[in-house]
Amino acid sequence: MSRYWAGTGCSVTEAQARGPWWVLLFVWGVWGGMSLAATAFVLRYGSTVPTWDYWELVPVLTGHRTDVLPWLWEQHNEHRIPLPKLIHLAIARLTGDFRAVLFVGVSCLIGVSALVLVGLRQLRGRQSYTDVFVPLALLHVGQYDNLLGNFQIAFVLSAALSHLVLVVMAVRVERFNQACTAAICVLMLVTTGANGLIQALPLAVWIGVAALAGNARHKGQAGWIVSITSLAAILFVSAIYFVGYQPVARHGASPGLWATTRGALQFLATGIGPAGGARMLRIRDWPLIGFPVAGAGLATLVWLGLVWKRRRADRLCIVGMLLFGCAQFLLAAAVGWGRAGLASDAALVNRYGTLAVALLTWIYLAWSLWGDARTQQFVRVALTCALCSQTAFNVQQGCAAGRTMRTSLDAAERDMRQGLPSYEIAVRHHSTLYPAITTTELARRIDMLRSAGMGPYRSASVQRVGRP
Numbered sequence: 001m002s003r004y005w006a007g008t009g010c011s012v013t014e015a016q017a018r019g020p021w022w023v024l025l026f027v028w029g030v031w032g033g034m035s036l037a038a039t040a041f042v043l044r045y046g047s048t049v050p051t052w053d054y055w056e057l058v059p060v061l062t063g064h065r066t067d068v069l070p071w072l073w074e075q076h077n078e079h080r081i082p083l084p085k086l087i088h089l090a091i092a093r094l095t096g097d098f099r100a101v102l103f104v105g106v107s108c109l110i111g112v113s114a115l116v117l118v119g120l121r122q123l124r125g126r127q128s129y130t131d132v133f134v135p136l137a138l139l140h141v142g143q144y145d146n147l148l149g150n151f152q153i154a155f156v157l158s159a160a161l162s163h164l165v166l167v168v169m170a171v172r173v174e175r176f177n178q179a180c181t182a183a184i185c186v187l188m189l190v191t192t193g194a195n196g197l198i199q200a201l202p203l204a205v206w207i208g209v210a211a212l213a214g215n216a217r218h219k220g221q222a223g224w225i226v227s228i229t230s231l232a233a234i235l236f237v238s239a240i241y242f243v244g245y246q247p248v249a250r251h252g253a254s255p256g257l258w259a260t261t262r263g264a265l266q267f268l269a270t271g272i273g274p275a276g277g278a279r280m281l282r283i284r285d286w287p288l289i290g291f292p293v294a295g296a297g298l299a300t301l302v303w304l305g306l307v308w309k310r311r312r313a314d315r316l317c318i319v320g321m322l323l324f325g326c327a328q329f330l331l332a333a334a335v336g337w338g339r340a341g342l343a344s345d346a347a348l349v350n351r352y353g354t355l356a357v358a359l360l361t362w363i364y365l366a367w368s369l370w371g372d373a374r375t376q377q378f379v380r381v382a383l384t385c386a387l388c389s390q391t392a393f394n395v396q397q398g399c400a401a402g403r404t405m406r407t408s409l410d411a412a413e414r415d416m417r418q419g420l421p422s423y424e425i426a427v428r429h430h431s432t433l434y435p436a437i438t439t440t441e442l443a444r445r446i447d448m449l450r451s452a453g454m455g456p457y458r459s460a461s462v463q464r465v466g467r468p
Contacts, residue, residue, distance in 0.1 A: 008043040022051075023127050030132045030326070031117060034108045034139040041141045042106050045402030046148055047334040048099040048455050049416070050298040054150040055434040057085065058445045060093040062452035077248050078338065079193035080241055084154040096454040098150050106147060109206045109354075112160040116361065121166040122368060128379040133364055136387040137357045142273030142394030144401045145351040148151075155354050158192040161185050162199055162327075164359045169206070169320035170365055182320075185206050185232030190237045195355055197241055198334050202327040204320050206320045254340035263336025263347035264329075265290030268297075270348060271356035273394040274384060274401075286348060293359065294332075301325050307370045314370070321366050328359040350401075408432040418458040423447040 007286070050058060056076065059065035072082040091100045108349035116134045121127045138159075146152040165185045186203045189196040208231050254260045269290035301322065308318045339346035360383060367379040412429040426433070434442055449455045 022130055026129060027127050027131045028116065031113060031135040031139075034135040035113075038106050038109065038139045038141060038147065039103070041144075041398065041402060042099075042102045042147055044408045045144075046099045046102040046460075047406060047413065048097050049409045049413050050098055050125075050433070050449075050455060051150050051405075051409070052149075052436070054098065054435050055087075055445050057088055057092075058448050060085075061089060062448040062454055064448050064452075075244075075246060079154065079195075081154045081193045082192065083147065083188060083191040084157060084193075087153055087157075092454065096452075096458040098455045101150055102148065102152050104274070105153045108153075108156050108160040108323070109138050112163045115167055116365075117165055119171045120172055120365070120368060123365075128380065130377075130384040133380070133384040133387055136384070136391060137271075137360055138354075140273055140387075140391065140394040141398030141402070142390070143350065144354045144405070146354045147398075148402060148405055149218070149351070152351060154193050155195070155351055158189060158196045159354045159358060161189045161192065161196070162355075163361060165189070165203060166358070166362060166365060168323055169324060170369060171357045176274075177416060180230060182210075183234065187230065189233050189236065190234060190241070194334070195331060197238055198331050199327040200234060201238060202323045202330060203320075203435045204231060206232045206233070206323045207234070209319055210316060238411075254337045259340035259344075260333065262291065262344070263338075263340045265294055265336070266345065266347040267332045267335040267352050267356055268293045268361075270350065270353040271354075271360050273353060273390050274350060274397040286345075296363055297325060297329065297359050300366050304366060304370075311370065313426060318370075321362070321369075325359070325362055325366075331355065332359070333409060360363040413456045416446070422450065 013252060052120055053076070060071050065071065071084050073080055087104065088101060091104065092098065099232065113134050116138075117131055120131050141147065144448070146155050165182055168182045168185065182203070185199050186207065190200045202466070210402070253264075266286045268292075269286035272289060304318055304322050304325070308322070311318065335347050335352060364380060364383050367376050371379060408429070409432065412425065412432060415425045415428060422443040423439065425446055426439040430439050430442060450457050
């Protein structure tokens with residue numbers, strides 16, 4: 001019995017398709033180990049004390065602000081994040097523990113990395129040793145800002161949905177289901193912020209192309225209706241995103257093309273972890289990482305264009321992969337442009353790494369699909385070795401940052417549990433908790449937590465005394 005795997009151009013037996021069991025054990029063993037490590041990292045260093053932008057959500061989460069529907073669509077910096085806000089609200093109301101959202105975030109990354117591995121096995125017909133690239137890229141603790149920041153579920157969801165769309169585009173399933181699943185994921189992607197919106201627009205083009213190509217024709221009129229309705233919904237949500245949109249005053253305009261390009265390259269460099277912005281050998285490392293990543297991405301775009309001419313049966317899938325790559329470069333350019341006016345290294349912040357890794361995954365998957373055996377092996381080995389070389393550094397930096405964050409937040413939590421007045425807590429820990437607002441406003445929001453019995457105040461043993 002044989003099976004033909006799309007994109008590989010070869011027929012393989014069932015035994016070959018399953019591949020050696022030890023390869024499967026190795027790859028999934030690494031995935032399991034890194035999943036446990038990421039979960040343990042959140043358990044060890046995560047805190048129930050709100051951090052930074054999460055304090056903006058406190059009035060609604062504690063019930064002191066009741067206009068929930070307008071709040072869901074309310075702008076936060078450049079972002080509208082109704083889906084992450086709904087998750088925050090549900091978790092806060094169900095548990096009262098702000099650390100719970102951290103486990104939702106790490107679970108998303110664990111789940112989507114497993115789906116990518118399953119997709120690779122289905123596409124190639126077997127698992128490869130180099131597939132450990134996936135957990136190394138998505139589950140390392142070097143992305144500590146997103147793993148430990150209560151607010152950062154927005155970036156985690158955006159990255160997870162991007163990877164899900166990538167797998168849906170690549171894996172050959174029943175095409176009507178493929179188009180509809182991609183449309184739902186892209187629609188959700190729009191609701192995760194400006195980073196999701198920027199990616200969604202090119203991806204929506206693919207959904208439109210799929211509909212025009214008769215992707216769902218054999219499903220009859222219902223198939224067309226679902227495909228076109230999904231595309232219309234994506235475009236509608238994208239359009240109303242800008243209704244009432246207010247530019248962020250403190251984010252200055254980009255000084256020029258080089259500043260934007262530099263920011264985009266810095267963003268791409270963060271995809272391998274903290275090393276993208278680390279100072280080593282007395283120079284910034286980001287040019288040594290950003291330029292090769294951008295070059296590999298551009299080479300992949302050109303190569304996919306050539307493959308499109310040769311592989312008629314795979315053209316719809318190839319168009320999707322091309323548009324996905326364009327979406328990632330568009331995101332990098334947008335981050336570069338939006339942050340170039342702040343500082344020369346404003347795009348090197350750790351929280352961008354989870355978003356930037358999608359370009360690396362796309363390169364790995366594209367060459368795994370259509371590359372000749374030698375080139376395919378070279379690209380996969382090169383990417384996997386690059387991630388392996390950073391693993392120890394990512395762990396070191398992640399644990400160091402985790403200890404620092406937990407130490408600072410433990411001090412704030414201790415003061416809260418001892419019943420210190422809110423204003424005194426705000427003065428002591430203003431720079432740790434949220435320096436973007438005044439100490440008076442921070443004290444007011446601490447009082448909201450106290451009255452609602454949430455976060456550090458949810459334990460019955462907490463002394464709820466003291467006034468600001």
